[in-house]
Amino acid sequence: xxxxxxxxxxxxxxxxxxxxxxxxxxxxxxxxxxxxxxxxxxxxxxxxxxxxxxxxxxxxxxxxxxxxxxxxxxxxxxxxxxxxxxxx
Amino acid sequence: xxxxxxxxxxxxxxxxxxxxxxxxxxxxxxxxxxxxxxxxxxxxxxxxxxxxxxxxxxxxxxxxxxxxxxxxxxxxxxxxxxxxxxxxxxxxxxxxxxxxxxxxxxxxxxxxxxxxxxxxxxxxxxxxxxxxxxxxxxxxxxxxxxxxxxxxxxxxxxxxxxxxxxxxxxxxxxxxxxxxxxxxxxxxxxxxxxxxxxxxxxxxxxxxxxxxxxxxxxxxxxxxxxxxxxxxxxxxxxxxxxxxxxxxxxxxxxxxxxxxxxxxxxxxxxxxxxxxxxxxxxxxxxxxxxxxxxxxxxxxxxxxxxxxxxxxxxxxxxxxxxxxxxxxxxxxxxxxxxxxxxxxxxxxxxxxxxxxxxxxxxxxxxxxxxxxxxxxxxxxxxxxxxxxxxxxxxxxxxxxxxxxxx
Numbered sequence: 001x002x003x004x005x006x007x008x009x010x011x012x013x014x015x016x017x018x019x020x021x022x023x024x025x026x027x028x029x030x031x032x033x034x035x036x037x038x039x040x041x042x043x044x045x046x047x048x049x050x051x052x053x054x055x056x057x058x059x060x061x062x063x064x065x066x067x068x069x070x071x072x073x074x075x076x077x078x079x080x081x082x083x084x085x086x087x088x
Numbered sequence: 089x090x091x092x093x094x095x096x097x098x099x100x101x102x103x104x105x106x107x108x109x110x111x112x113x114x115x116x117x118x119x120x121x122x123x124x125x126x127x128x129x130x131x132x133x134x135x136x137x138x139x140x141x142x143x144x145x146x147x148x149x150x151x152x153x154x155x156x157x158x159x160x161x162x163x164x165x166x167x168x169x170x171x172x173x174x175x176x177x178x179x180x181x182x183x184x185x186x187x188x189x190x191x192x193x194x195x196x197x198x199x200x201x202x203x204x205x206x207x208x209x210x211x212x213x214x215x216x217x218x219x220x221x222x223x224x225x226x227x228x229x230x231x232x233x234x235x236x237x238x239x240x241x242x243x244x245x246x247x248x249x250x251x252x253x254x255x256x257x258x259x260x261x262x263x264x265x266x267x268x269x270x271x272x273x274x275x276x277x278x279x280x281x282x283x284x285x286x287x288x289x290x291x292x293x294x295x296x297x298x299x300x301x302x303x304x305x306x307x308x309x310x311x312x313x314x315x316x317x318x319x320x321x322x323x324x325x326x327x328x329x330x331x332x333x334x335x336x337x338x339x340x341x342x343x344x345x346x347x348x349x350x351x352x353x354x355x356x357x358x359x360x361x362x363x364x365x366x367x368x369x370x371x372x373x374x375x376x377x378x379x380x381x382x383x384x385x386x387x388x389x390x391x392x393x394x395x396x397x398x399x400x401x402x403x404x405x406x407x408x409x410x411x412x413x414x415x416x417x418x419x420x421x422x423x424x425x426x427x428x429x430x431x432x433x434x435x436x437x438x439x440x441x442x443x444x445x446x447x448x449x450x451x452x453x454x455x456x457x458x459x460x461x462x463x464x465x466x467x468x469x470x471x472x473x474x475x476x477x478x479x480x481x482x483x484x485x486x487x488x489x490x491x492x493x494x
Contacts, residue, residue: 014453014468019437044433047492049442061438065106065445069437 003083006032020079024066036062089390095477097122108447111482116426116473117451118311128378129371158373165380167297172359175322180288181211183307183322187284188215190332196252198224203254205230206463207238209261210456212286232463236263236415247279254281258290262457263416264426293424295388298323314379319372329359338365391476395425398474398483402427405487411494425474431493436470448486
């Protein structure tokens with residue numbers, strides 16, 4: 001499993017925060033979700049909607065519908081490095 | 089207003105998102121389309137599709153008549169004196185680019201000033217900044233008050249003798265604030281300048297009367313008022329449109345082109361065609377007419393009252409949530425159904441994604457209004473925006489998600 005197979009779409013949002021919003025591919029959603037949950041150090045859980053925390057030191061919020069928001073990565077290159085480390 | 093009956097006209101509203109019924113609260117970005125609009129577009133392609141103005145065959149004549157009547161209906165819808173004052177474009181952005189390019193080229197000289205506002209959408213800022221740079225014209229910027237509404241005193245103070253154009257919004261796309269547009273236009277005229285109004289967020293929610301307002305130019309989009317994407321309107325007073333050069337050149341905007349050696353002379357078509365180069369978006373015009381008919385049939389008093397009730401409900405509930413901060417005027421009567429907010433401990437993107445997980449569509453970002461967000465000290469915000477088909481239950485669902493985000 002590589003990150004390119006796992007991530008269906010990446011949205012780099014407007015605003016000065018430049019979050020990345022990742023949508024997981026439907027066919028590998030379960031396996032990818034497991035990896036994310038295993039790597040996520042949870043700081044806060046909001047019901048069944050979202051988990052907030054850190055993955056490898058990066059601020060991350062994982063949603064029940066398979067979306068992952070990553071904050072503070074800064075660039076697409078940093079994002080790809082992060083994803084390679086997480087998913088391969 | 090029978091909301092359930094209205095909702096039944098919008099097929100998409102019966103969709104589920106993430107296992108929950110769709111609550112579409114992103115109407116300031118674009119609106120959903122009723123059956124009548126979908127059928128009108130479908131019917132055009134099934135029965136009358138042809139290119140306009142370029143054929144003598146029956147279909148071409150039908151398509152031409154349909155397209156020209158759409159100009160007439162649009163003129164009546166916004167209170168223009170003549171259908172020749174209606175230029176169809178792709179959207180508000182294109183309308184304002186046309187105005188900025190052609191007004192600047194015709195009316196402004198180096199040393200003149202264009203007055204803009206920090207409240208405005210990028211669509212009413214960037215075209216003017218670009219045109220000003222090309223023409224060697226200065227831009228000045230009116231500020232906003234702490235609640236994000238236009239600082240009217242600052243606006244008036246900056247309407248100096250060098251200002252030849254003032255460009256401003258009728259309604260803010262972020263706060264939903266309804267500006268005193270009649271006064272802004274009057275002050276602009278008293279200063280000897282032209283008034284260009286961005287009506288993208290006003291035309292869908294208020295009954296607009298460009299003649300009564302005395303706007304020189306007024307721009308809006310079809311897709312924010314139930315019509316398809318790709319059709320927009322620039323209203324302009326004929327006296328200006330006659331004088332202004334076209335923004336786009338090409339087919340269907342020209343009577344003749346005469347070439348003698350290397351010299352070419354052009355004879356442009358009459359209004360509005362000289363501003364409508366290339367193949368027209370006839371299906372868009374057909375959809376726009378159906379959308380305007382739909383809104384008129386529901387009735388503007390009912391639409392305004394309904395949206396105001398939803399806005400009041402949202403503002404009252406959000407005001408009681410200590411972890412939520414709302415921006416814009418407190419009085420729901422002073423704004424259309426558009427509510428920007430931030431939630432402590434969550435980015436606007438997190439808020440919008442949490443809403444999406446519950447089947448609720450809202451928007452996050454700076455909503456193409458970065459100067460306004462900078463004035464408010466915000467990198468971005470979340471925004472709920474309502475329309476005639478939204479229900480109190482949908483607003484309640486959104487409020488319930490926000491209540492859980494603490």
